[in-house]
Amino acid sequence: MKPVDNLKGVNELTNGKKVLGVVTAAGLLAASLSACGSSDNNNNKNASGSEPASSAPASSAAASQSSGEKVTITFQNIYPDSSDPKYQMLHKIVSDYETAHPNVHIELDSLNTDQQKLKLKTQAASKEVPDITIVNPKAQMQPFVDADLFAPLNDMVQQNGLADTFQTGILDPYTFNGNLYALPDGNNIAILYYNKELFQQAGIANPPSTFEELIADVKTLKAKGITPLAIGEKDSWTGSFLFMNILLRTYGPGFLQDVTDGKTTFEDPAFLEAVQAFEDLVKAGAFQDGATSFDYNAGENLFKTGKSAMYFMGSWATGGIETSDVSKDANVGVFKFPTVNGKGDPNQYMLAPGSAFAVSKNSKHLTETLDFLNYFMLNYPKELFGLKGAVGLAQKVEGDFKAAGYSDMSITVMDLFTSVNGGDLSFDNTMNPATSQVHLSSIQNLFVKPDTDPSAVAKEHQQAYEDNKQ
Amino acid sequence: MKVLKVSNWTIAAFVLPCLIIYIGLVFVPIGVSAYTSLFQWNGIVPLGMAKYIGFDNYHRMFTGDSVFWPAVRRTFLLAGFSMLIQLPLALLVAILIGRYTRKANFLVSSYFLPVILSVVVIGQLWKTIYNPASQGGMINQILDKVGLHSWTHNWLTDPKVAIYAVIVVGLWQYLGYHLLIQFTGIQNIPADIYEAAKIDGADGFKADRYITLPMIVPIFKISFVLSFIGSLQSFDLIMVMTGGGPAHATDVVAMHMYNMSFLSQKYGYGSAVGTFLVAMCLIVTVLINFIFNRLEKRYS
């Protein structure tokens, strides 16, 4: 159930300075992990099992509580999957809050990602934005901010120390002209998961560290009748995410920013090289048959059911993979995206600041909504920690993951965060939607026509960029 | 000749309730949509902040959009298949059912069944049928079993084949619909005409050629219009099955409108595509009516 939303991106992040911010953030996260338990107010283990919210930092609910007026807050969200820890977290926190505030009712409008995006756009046009909704960072939320639809959260985030729970710099992609408009649900990096048993069957000892090895492994796996790499390319951002990681290796961070700044174009040799490498991967038979008709979930399920040897995705997938059958007996490992033609730094990752909660400026119950969101975000990491869904959050998590029963795989993923040395953001977070759509379709095309001349792909991109730049 | 002369108030009382809801929720929105097609608008900021650009959206659509014309072509392909395969097949089966069966009802009802199912159900169902054999796809498994491995395809992801795979589902789902229309039409042809023809020596298929076909023209026209409009507006099924992919290989006009409006956030441009679609529906309906009126005149 993971959203396009998680791929979100940020122009500034691609500039060195801000990237450092994220790196530091990841470092902090790691630090807070290892130095478990030194927390100011709350204990950590199985927060989910414990009783109602009273123990959590009490929210400044006085206003709504005293008035006693019946208040309904609509909370549009993208957690409809009842097997997802986030679904359970959401329902737990909401029911806790409603217990503490009997006059407040939280109406959950749970949609899958595509539905939610479409709905929010139509709602925005008619100024009917729900009290709380989901947006994606930077380029994707810009039009909504321009239309002045969201309430600034600057004051709210200072209450009850909420701001301090976030990693340094992670709020920047959601900040416009000094105003913070949304609070992220995660902070992720792209990694490769692999099925150890299938690797063994094919006689591959170690996961690949170069692209050439990756291609060789793909061919070996393919020869054994094993699908090498699962992908859900009907949701075309998945292929784009992988492609952008190749580009990150051949060019280094900040390619799209440099295009925007006029320092290079899509006809840059590094871009052509990335297209070529991607085509090689397709031609080697890396992806499952009919990859472009698999949606995100179906693609991920191939890996979760042990039908594919590898899976490339943001670290948000960790929770779902951890609880699936395939990761029994520590069968799943993770590795960094390899270098391409000897280029690139494996410690530079595709960065994915999460989808984020924004509050409607026109909310009829703005005070109560802000109060609830404050409470929600404070409890968010605690509840998820107990539900084993706390990998890749935007907030600092206190607690001993190992003792809480997280698998070695999860802990390896969290260790990878400490290695982050910058990176880049997904295409549709950086570029305007119209250019992004052309890009997504262009990459999807490579899955079915891997013989396309790379320079034609580059031209198509450049043309779309020039047609749609403001 | 109409015999009821009533006051204007009575006419208004009968017609207006229906007309107001209808105009207010069908024509006004279309008008609004045609108006927004003159703007460069992302659909999110207030329309007042959008830039008026006259007919630029249309100009670009007709001359500078590499996805648009192929989408138009595919839309007509869909309509063409429906008219050349689905409708004649429906007519043939309708005639045969009338001629050879006594339990017509059972057959007609069974053939009609797919029509009543939601596109979500149909789309998911056929996606599974088209899957590669390794993922349980029925068609590919059958082909493998009968030794036609070379015929197997990734039906929904091979750009050359995908659109036809989708078309087949459309033909499949609505065959029963057109069958039912034609069948009832044939049943409504007065029996004495056949009796008379029989005396003149016209029997069996000959009777069909000289009686059934001409008499069924008006009903065939309804089928024609419905199938054409259905094809032009086809959207849900493609959305569920392929999402227009791979790489626009199954995009049709309605899909393009949706993509432009909501995914590329060019709402003004999407409105232009939508307006084009409405215009096309109107023109084609007028054309079909014209052609069939000529046909009817010739036969009557």
Added chain:
Amino acid sequence: MNRSVSLPSAKPAAQAAKRPLPIVKTLVFTLFGILLVTQLYPLLWLLIYSLKTNEEILSGSFFALPKAVQWVNYKSAFGGGKYWDYLTNSLLVTTITMVCVIVLASLAAFAITRFRWKYSQYVMLLFLLGMMIPLQATLLPIMVMFSHLDILNTRLSLILPYIAFQTPIAVFIMSGFMKTIPTEIEESAIIDGAGVLRIFRSIVLPVSVPPIMTVCILTFINIWNEYVLAATFISKESLKTLPFGVNSFVSQFSVNYGAIGAFLVLGALPVILIYFLLAEKITKGMVAGAVKG
């Protein structure tokens, strides 16, 4: 008209019986059989699918029956999917829409076909134009309008556009039928001193049952399965309809194929039941109006 539609006594069948052509007949029935299989088998398959375990579904033995019938799939479909709520909402919205469409469209069709007035043909044309308009193109303008009227997120926000989009075909079918009613009926009614409303209510409506059935069926099929508006205009969980439920169920239970199959079956079941209860009326009524159009 009613008389001639009666299906089982189809006349050409009698002709064929006299001159049996075994080869042709075999071919014809083979064709019927093939069509029967292609039209019905996928539904049977869905039923079987919904009773299998995940492993059985993924293992790719397409034709195999489940080893043990997995009723548990239906249990999870009922449990997680809020099936009854969705079903109730769908029934409510569809029924109200149906009643309104029939009342409004038959009034309008009556006025168009039986009243003597100048603009009747233009009004008819206007309705015909509406048949060609794709619903998706009106999504955003309607949303803006409803937002001003403050009726978003109510059942009304679905019912109103549904009525509007079903009227053209309804008026088309009803007026097609009403045109064929002999004018003598009205003439004698006028002599009896009956008012317009009474002519409509006690004379025209009762004989118009076949086209009304047709309209009911068409409206039912279209509205019951409508998804785009339902997903966009309704946020309240308690007001969501079945197609929306089916679709969110598919994404919620992304891993549990059997449960998805079960929910798809449940989603299709009401409409199939109604269809089989009414199959004969449907096939009769389907074109009752359109035939003379």
